Amino acid sequence: MKFGWEIIPGVNASRGDRWVLYAQEDACRRAELHIYPGMGMKTGGFLWKGKWYTPAEPAWSRFLQGVPSFGAPILFPTPNRVRDNCFTFQGNRYSMTKNGAPHALHGVAYDSQWDWMEPRAEVEFAEMRGRLEILPGTENWEAFPFRCRLEVAYQLHRDGFRFHYEVVNLGERSMPYGVGLHTGFVAEHGEPVYLRFPAKARYETTPELLPTGNLIPDWKSNGDGPEGGTAVDSLKLDTPFLMEREDICLLYPRRNCRIRIRPTPDFTVAVLYTPSSMGHIPAAPEELFFVEPQTCCTDAINLHEAGMERTGLRILQPGQSESGSIDYIFEEAWQ
Numbered sequence: 470m471k472f473g474w475e476i477i478p479g480v481n482a483s484r485g486d487r488w489v490l491y492a493q494e495d496a497c498r499r500a501e502l503h504i505y506p507g508m509g510m511k512t513g514g515f516l517w518k519g520k521w522y523t524p525a526e527p528a529w530s531r532f533l534q535g536v537p538s539f540g541a542p543i544l545f546p547t548p549n550r551v552r553d554n555c556f557t558f559q560g561n562r563y564s565m566t567k568n569g570a571p572h573a574l575h576g577v578a579y580d581s582q583w584d585w586m587e588p589r590a591e592v593e594f595a596e597m598r599g600r601l602e603i604l605p606g607t608e609n610w611e612a613f614p615f616r617c618r619l620e621v622a623y624q625l626h627r628d629g630f631r632f633h634y635e636v637v638n639l640g641e642r643s644m645p646y647g648v649g650l651h652t653g654f655v656a657e658h659g660e661p662v663y664l665r666f667p668a669k670a671r672y673e674t675t676p677e678l679l680p681t682g683n684l685i686p687d688w689k690s691n692g693d694g695p696e697g698g699t700a701v702d703s704l705k706l707d708t709p710f711l712m713e714r715e716d717i718c719l720l721y722p723r724r725n726c727r728i729r730i731r732p733t734p735d736f737t738v739a740v741l742y743t744p745s746s747m748g749h750i751p752a753a754p755e756e757l758f759f760v761e762p763q764t765c766c767t768d769a770i771n772l773h774e775a776g777m778e779r780t781g782l783r784i785l786q787p788g789q790s791e792s793g794s795i796d797y798i799f800e801e802a803w804q
Contacts, residue, residue: 470494470627472595474588479507487513490588490595490625500799502625505540509579510599510621513540515630517799520724524653524757542579544649545601545619545636549709549740549767550574552679556770558645565612572677575651577609578619596624604639616640617785619648629728629799635792638785645770646783649740649763650795652730654719655755656701663698664760665718666690666741668710672766678707679768682777695720695802696727701758706741709766711779717760720802727802733793736762737781762795 470492477487485507492500503514503525514525524540547556547565551573554565565573578601585599601619603609616639624631638644656662667690673683688710692699698720717730717739740761744750750757765781766772773782783791 470499472590472593472625474590474595474597488588488597490597490623490630492595492625492627499627500625500629502623502630503540504597504623506583506585506597506599508540509542509581510583510585510601511540511542511579512623515797517628517726520726522654522721522726522728522799524655524755541632541650541652542575543619543621543634544647544651544761544763545576545578545634546613546615546617546644546646546648547573547576547768547770548647548649548738548761548763548765550677550679552768552771556645556768557774558770559643559774563614572679573612577603577612579651581609594624594626596622598622602639615642615644615646617644617646629797631794631796633792633794635790636783636785637790638787641787643787644785645773646785647763647765647769647781648783648793649761651759651761652797653757653759654728655757656721658756660721660723660756661694662701662756662758663692663694663696663720663722664701664704664741665692665696665698665716665720666710666739666760667713667715667717668739669713670711672709672711672738674708674767680709680766680772682772682775684711684779695722701743702746702756704741704743704758705747706743707747708742709738709740709763711766712737712739717762719760722802725801725803727800729796729798729800730760730762731796731798732762733795735764735783735791735793736795737779738763738766740767764793 742759
């Protein structure tokens with residue numbers, strides 16, 4: 470097995486170059502992970518044993534301008550929505566003017582200008598790193614006026630990849646934050662995919678998909694599919710869940726593939742979003758759904774300020790840092 474990387478020049482200025490980490494086995498590519506540093510350091514396409522499992526070019530090229538219609542944008546410092554484009558923390562109110570109407574969406578990292586380092590290839594993996602700083606005078610200071618640094622690393626292995634992050638509070642006051650990865654998965658039209666999703670409860674949401682503060686323990690963890698999975702095409706959700714500390718599993722029977730999504734314990738929440746079954750992306754080239762591990766729930770800062778427990782909100786003190794990771798493990802399901 471040989472690990473390496475290559476650059477595919479961008480087809481337009483808005484997307485920039487595509488960096489590809491790969492694992493080569495004899496004359497074949499066993500795995501590829503595509504990364505777009507010019508699009509907020511997001512991934513866009515994971516290939517394993519000749520099959521795409523996350524949305525990739527060229528099939529999704531005409532959807533690339535939408536966020537997050539392809540790949541896996543990084544959600545920081547406010548995963549998913551922030552009510553009325555504002556949040557209150559320790560009695561102070563902040564306006565997130567960067568995006569979203571009427572509610573800010575997905576934080577500021579997903580379309581920011583990142584600094585990144587040239588990939589490196591080792592004996593057992595290939596890796597690429599990126600860094601985003603929020604400081605006075607930078608593009609994101611108005612939306613999130615807390616001095617901080619987010620560093621991420623993507624590490625490709627023989628049978629999967631890892632997303633790793635570290636957040637550092639560079640300021641002199643407490644800083645609230647959350648991290649998430651808006652990971653999209655694809656299947657051919659009509660291809661069965663099953664989900665094993667170990668949720669404790671779902672966060673009740675309003676019609677605008679904002680949590681009310683109530684947790685409802687009505688999720689049925691076991692379905693009728695292989696290994697107790699639930700058919701993804703039977704779900705119509707855009708919902709955050711409080712999670713157990715177990716792997717999330719995706720089963721692709723036709724491909725004889727099981728994907729284990731294994732976050733570190735700081736990822737207490739996951740959002741399930743099924744746009745294909747909800748009719749949100751008509752004429753899409755493939756069936757699309759998202760499994761989004763997050764360290765906190767949607768609108769967590771406002772809910773925390775209102776006294777809600779179990780939001781998962783992270784709070785860093787001056788000079789403090791925290792880190793975590795998500796492993797995506799691909800394996801043959803029925804050997």
